[in-house]
Amino acid sequence: MSAATSLPEPYAQSPVDAQPGGMPLRIDGLLVQGDQGRALLSVPRLEIAEGASLSVRGPSGAGKSTFLLAIAGLLKIDSGLVRWGDHDLSAMPESGRAQFRRRWVGFVFQDHHLFEELSAADNAALPSLYAPPGLRAGIRQRGADALRRLGIDPASRRPVSSFSGGERQRIAVARALSTDPAILLADEPTANLDRDSADLLARDLVGLARTARRTLIVVTHDSALQSSTDRVIDIRDGAMLQGGGDIAAPELA
Numbered sequence: 729m730s731a732a733t734s735l736p737e738p739y740a741q742s743p744v745d746a747q748p749g750g751m752p753l754r755i756d757g758l759l760v761q762g763d764q765g766r767a768l769l770s771v772p773r774l775e776i777a778e779g780a781s782l783s784v785r786g787p788s789g790a791g792k793s794t795f796l797l798a799i800a801g802l803l804k805i806d807s808g809l810v811r812w813g814d815h816d817l818s819a820m821p822e823s824g825r826a827q828f829r830r831r832w833v834g835f836v837f838q839d840h841h842l843f844e845e846l847s848a849a850d851n852a853a854l855p856s857l858y859a860p861p862g863l864r865a866g867i868r869q870r871g872a873d874a875l876r877r878l879g880i881d882p883a884s885r886r887p888v889s890s891f892s893g894g895e896r897q898r899i900a901v902a903r904a905l906s907t908d909p910a911i912l913l914a915d916e917p918t919a920n921l922d923r924d925s926a927d928l929l930a931r932d933l934v935g936l937a938r939t940a941r942r943t944l945i946v947v948t949h950d951s952a953l954q955s956s957t958d959r960v961i962d963i964r965d966g967a968m969l970q971g972g973g974d975i976a977a978p979e980l981a
């Protein structure tokens with residue numbers, strides 16, 4: 729397995745790019761409840777500027793994935809506001825949230841959610857199935873480019889079931905990047921990588937947020953990734969502890 733290499737070109741330079749930049753996030757009084765009505769997550773207030781990057785940390789079971797799923801529109805929000813730019817997820821039905829996700833969000837799941845029988849390139853290009861015809865070739869191309877830069881051969885026809893854990897993780901990242909998302913959300917994106925590959929991926933993801941003004945939020949135990957993002961917040965027992973409030977994007981040099 730070759731080490732991950734850097735992602736040198738800002739994604740904004742792609743010819744199919746239709747994204748003006750990232751999107752600011754505003755959360756107010758967010759509450760997510762579990763099946764029995766137990767409070768799984770409470771976030772009183774959080775504002776993140778477009779182009780800012782944020783790490784979320786906390787012990788197992790604290791509610792980190794719940795936070796990510798809630799701001800991706802993958803969970804029903806019981807009360808409060810979750811708004812990306814002008815898009816109020818908390819007021820949308822599931823169909824509207826799904827549309828929003830396909831258009832604006834790249835999501836790296838903790839367990840990758842790959843299609844085992846498909847190749848790396850087909851997995852990376854999956855968002856093209858839902859995209860308007862005019863954007864499909866660009867998504868496929870961008871998925872293949874991201875795979876190559878992450879050290880995976882996009883020409884391989886092997887099913888992803890035969891790939892290692894770290895390779896699968898990078899395929900999941902390439903898929904999230906294939907649509908050039910305004911918002912990139914990733915659950916433990918470096919968990920299965922060796923130190924060098926993890927550092928390169930961290931640098932590239934944070935660099936992408938900065939140069940192309942994408943909004944990046946990662947759940948991570950990786951202290952190197954945490955320290956490369958603009959802010960770190962802690963979630964414990966379903967509550968945001970510190971570091972909330974306003975998170976600004978850094979000025980470009």
Ligand SMILES: Nc1ncnc2c1ncn2[C@@H]1O[C@H](COP(=O)(O)OP(=O)(O)OP(=O)(O)O)[C@@H](O)[C@H]1O
Nearest residue numbers: 762763764768786787788789790791792793794795
């Ligand atoms: N639909 C649900 N109904 C009830 N409880 C739930 C539901 N979904 C998640 N939980 C519980 O909510 C808590 C938070 O889960 P979550 O996956 O957000 O934790 P996490 O911080 O991401 O943990 P890890 O680091 O282990 O992945 C856990 O105790 C989990 O079992």
